[in-house]
Structures are given as C-alpha cells and as structure tokens.
Amino acid sequence: MSFIPCKPIFRLLTFVCLSKVVTANTYKNMSNLAGIYSVAYVTVPAEDVAKNLARSLVKNKLAACVNIIPGLTSVYEWQNEINEDNELLLMIKTRTDTVAALTKFVMENHPYKVCEVISVPIQNGSEKYLQWIGEIVPPIDERQE
Ligand SMILES: *[C@@H]1O[C@H](CO)[C@@H](O)[C@H](O)[C@H]1NC(C)=O
Ligand SMILES: *[C@@H]1O[C@H](CO)[C@@H](O)[C@H](O)[C@H]1NC(C)=O
Numbered sequence: 001m002s003f004i005p006c007k008p009i010f011r012l013l014t015f016v017c018l019s020k021v022v023t024a025n026t027y028k029n030m031s032n033l034a035g036i037y038s039v040a041y042v043t044v045p046a047e048d049v050a051k052n053l054a055r056s057l058v059k060n061k062l063a064a065c066v067n068i069i070p071g072l073t074s075v076y077e078w079q080n081e082i083n084e085d086n087e088l089l090l091m092i093k094t095r096t097d098t099v100a101a102l103t104k105f106v107m108e109n110h111p112y113k114v115c116e117v118i119s120v121p122i123q124n125g126s127e128k129y130l131q132w133i134g135e136i137v138p139p140i141d142e143r144q145e
Contacts, residue, residue: 030123031123031124031125033122033124033125033127033130034121034122034123034124035096035121035122035123036095036096036122036130036134037093037094037095037096037121037122037125037130037133037134038093038094038095038096038099038119038120038121038122039091039092039093039119039120039122040063040090040092040094040099040102040103040117040118040119041089041090041091041092041116041117041118041119042089042090042092042106042110042115042116042117043072043074043087043088043089043090043115043116044087044088044089044090044110044111045085045086045087045088045111045112046088047068047070047088049088049110049111050068050070050088050090051068052109053066053090053106053109053110054066054068054090056105056109057092057102057105057106060105061136061137061138061143062094062098062101062102062105062137063092063093063094063098063102063137064093064094064132064133064136064137065092065093065133065136066090066091066092066093067090067091068088068089068090069088069089069090069091070088071086071088072086072087072088072089073085073086073087074086074087093133094133094137095133095134095137095139095140096119096121097139097140097141098137098140099119100140101140102117103117103119
C-alpha cells in the first residue's frame with residue numbers, strides 16, 4: 001500500500017484551504033464601505049477660485065464637502081523652468097462613481113491649462129459620515145439631467 005498518489009491531492013487541498021483562509025481574512029479586514037467614496041484633490045491659485053469652485057461642486061451635487069486648505073507652496077517644472085507658487089488645496093469628499101463627472105467639471109471651470117485633479121478611494125471611515133456623503137451626492141446613474 002502506498003500513499004504516494006494521495007500526496008499531490010493532499011497538497012492541493014492544503015493549498016485550497018490556505019487560499020480560503022487568506023481570502024476570508026482579506027474580506028474580514030475590509031470595510032463593506034471600502035472604495036464607494038473617494039477624496040479628490042485639486043490645487044488652485046487663489047482664494048476666490050477655491051471658494052467659487054468649492055461652492056459650484058457642492059451646489060451641483062458633485063461633492064458633499066470641500067475643505068479649502070490655504071498656505072500651500074508648490075514646486076513644479078513647467079516649460080523647462082522650475083516654478084514655485086503659492087496655492088490652495090481643495091480636499092473634496094464624494095462618491096467614487098462621481099469622480100469622472102467631477103474631474104470634467106473642474107477641468108471646465110479651472111484657470112490652469114493643466115490642472116491637478118487626483119483622487120484616492122476611501123478605505124474606511126465613520127459609517128455615519130460616509131453615509132452622509134452618499135445622501136448628499138446621488139449615485140451617478142440616478143441623476144436626472
Ligand atoms: C487581517 O487582520 C488580522 C488581525 O488584525 C491580521 O492578523 C491578518 O494578517 C489580516 N489579514 C490580511 C489579509 O490583511
Ligand atoms: C471601519 O471603521 C469603523 C468605524 O471607525 C470601525 O468600527 C470598523 O471596525 C472598521 N472596519 C474595518 C474592517 O476596518
């Protein structure tokens with residue numbers, strides 16, 4: 001009697017079993033709200049631009065909340081020159097499915113030729129706050145426009 005034919009099967013079962021444990025742990029560690037909401041960052045040159053853009057984004061329900069952070073110093077290369085400018089940062093809370101529409105809106109209403117609009121998904125957060133974002137910003141496919 002030999003167990004040799006069983007060995008590969010045993011290894012396969014161990015592998016399947018381990019994969020399941022890893023997958024289960026990954027899901028256990030992920031909030032069920034992960035990725036539904038996003039933060040977008042936009043830099044602007046002046047306070048009036050920041051306030052106008054922030055108000056328009058909220059009014060058009062492209063964002064639930066915009067924080068205006070003053071006092072940035074931005075160093076960057078533009079047309080072969082190193083520039084240093086004072087800017088403000090908009091920290092925008094919205095739905096992930098709204099980021100494309102938000103980006104389009106910012107590009108159409110921004111004074112720069114190449115404006116910064118970058119976004120990151122929110123991994124987790126206080127449930128009430130995240131749900132509030134969802135109540136203010138309607139899902140993109142439920143908008144009537
Ligand atoms: C999930 O969290 C547990 C306990 O905090 C940790 O031991 C485990 O490595 C995590 N799993 C993954 C896949 O991140
Ligand atoms: C997500 O955040 C909430 C609120 O802070 C917390 O109770 C929960 O444990 C978090 N879930 C994960 C998977 O990190």
